[in-house]
Amino acid sequence: MPVPVSAPASSARLLLVRVEDRPGILQRVTNCVSRRGHQLLSCAVAAGPEEGELRLWLRVHTGMQPPEQAALQLRKLIDVVAVEDLTESGVREWTLGLFEFLAPFARELETELERWGAQVVERTPERLVAALGGPPASLDAARTELAGLGLGDFARGRPIALHPVVPQEA
């Protein structure tokens, strides 16, 4: 079930950043975050709403700086189109998890994967990989329960959330 964005600490923010897809843009954005004394906890990247743009979801620990500074400083970058702080927006964040199971497979594995709504994306005699989309907390819960069924590797993407990001009026 989707859950609202919630900061693990009061100074953790989830920022959605629209940027121009130009060489070095990730370096500029991450440099800006660290230069201002913030800690970049995670970054997810996807195509932007307009051609030639990207969307970045940054989870940032703002540390001792005022929380709004992260967004304010990012807005100053020339290649940044707009920044939205989603932390208290109530939007739902989603992520993708990949679960790897190694043979021999447990009898109830497929039933359990079906119960979680996971989709088998790769199957060989030695290995089965299932994909599950959902809120981060839900994927963590699935990981805990599936651990007893021969779970090998597990990878979870960084959270993303759909929300309009509109440039501020100059």
Add this chain to the structure above:
Amino acid sequence: MSTFPAFRPDHRKQPELEVVPARSGAEVLLSALVGQGVDTVFGIPGGANLPIYRHLPQFPIRHVLVRHEQGAAHMADGYARASGRVGVCIATSGPGALNLVTGLATAHFDSVPVVALTGQVASPTIGTDAFQESDVIGSCLSVTKHSYQLRDPGEIEEVVAEAFHVARTGRPGAVLIDIPKDVQQAHLGDDRPLRRIRRHAAPAPAPEQQIEAAAGYLSGARRLVILAGRGVAIAGAQEALLKLALKLDAPVGTTLLGTGVFPNPHPLGLGLVGFMGTGYCNRAVTDCDLLLMVGMRADDRVTCRLDGFAPRAEHIIHVNIDPAELGKTVAADCPIVGDARDVLERLAAQAEPGSRPEWREQVDDWRRQHPLRHPRNGRLQPQEVLRAYYARRRPADITVADVGLNQMWAATGWSGGESGLFLNSGGQGTMGFALPAAIGAQAAAPGSRVFAICGEGGLVMTVQELATAVEAGLPVKVLILNNRQLGMVRQFQDDFYGGVRSQVDHTVTPDFPTLAQAFGCYGEAVDELAEVGPALDRAIAHPGPAVLEFRIDPEAGIFPIVPLGGTLSEFVECPYP
């Protein structure tokens, strides 16, 4: 018998033998600079920018050949601060480009529009650790407003136009354009349509309701203080500031970078605020019920301990063109994003005229209680030298301070009536700034007299640029306040680090008059107060660059000073009578 070839072709005399593209990337670049109004650049040629220098003589651009790239960046900075135009510096790749970094940081932190052009190794060799390759884009990310690495010669005009636009729009800053050698050499067609450049939007005028609210607060204040920073100079808002202060009967203090934006002496002038600010200014800020901060950042050197900054203020109005500066350190209940001149003029139009005799009397009491003082021990005092200098200051003169005690003495003592240009490195505090920045300022303002006030420690960091001044015919006057030590560090060690003087004494310093003469400058040393004025007059009268060494009291310090971790009101005054 010589082993050298008997004949060396002189290519400079045979341009017709060279196969030169009709319109190379370098020519397009130089043409674009001319199109941006560039008349002067500061730089050094090297392997990766030679195509630019090959064509530079064809364009109406004055090139000032510096002796170190850091000097080029500071000169571009000084040129920009003195003229309000974009300053331009050029370096080659690798060490040349990296030598610009300190100068770009200095300019960027003080919101100075500078465009740096760096040569880069040819595109196919980028990333191969080629000779004199450096990642100057990565190195400059945090000290520039934006940067470009050109990969397509077709982008040159757009990138130059956009870079200048970015450098001077909104809050000004430094912009870097890194140009691989093959891009400089590439051939371009003549009839290429100019693509649209991206526009970096300047903030819109502040909303009327914010101005109305601020004007209401100002009109109702009983103990009002205005603090002004460099944003006032950038916006050309000196007159608007004076007009508002007079209308509101409001005392005005300035930040280090704001020095010069308000006349001094003036009945409303409070001088410098902050860590080494005047006692009366710091007390006024501490006791005010309304603080208007305009065109300033409110960094730690201004506020000192934050809980002691304007603790009795019922309202704080903070005006800055950069939204990120509002609330960064000081929480203002009336933040206004806007150009200082626009906001000050609108506030002056809306605020009720006021008279605050009790507050003014209180401020004048503090002025009498906490005058700027210095020892009188028979040794030459820096304040005495500066008093003689400022007595000779004309409104069009440009004063450039270096960093350290000399800077603080020059700022606290800034005088001479009308507002005027006082340039210094406030954000980065870059020692060695003054001489090259003064040279740049002189290039921008040939009709002005330009003075660099230095300590001996800072001057020797960039002293080689005296050669540049002589060669370029830029008659800057360098006033060295020589205390034969790193004076501010020494004072910090004395006051805050247990009195342990560690590595601050310059037991060897150059014979500055001789050094100056070796570079082709006028040089003179002064030990006695009686000789200060005549020496200044001789240096001013000299048609070329001049260096005056004032051998000052080595124990001279800066007072008042707020102890580290203290509040504005906890300043310590000069302990000597």
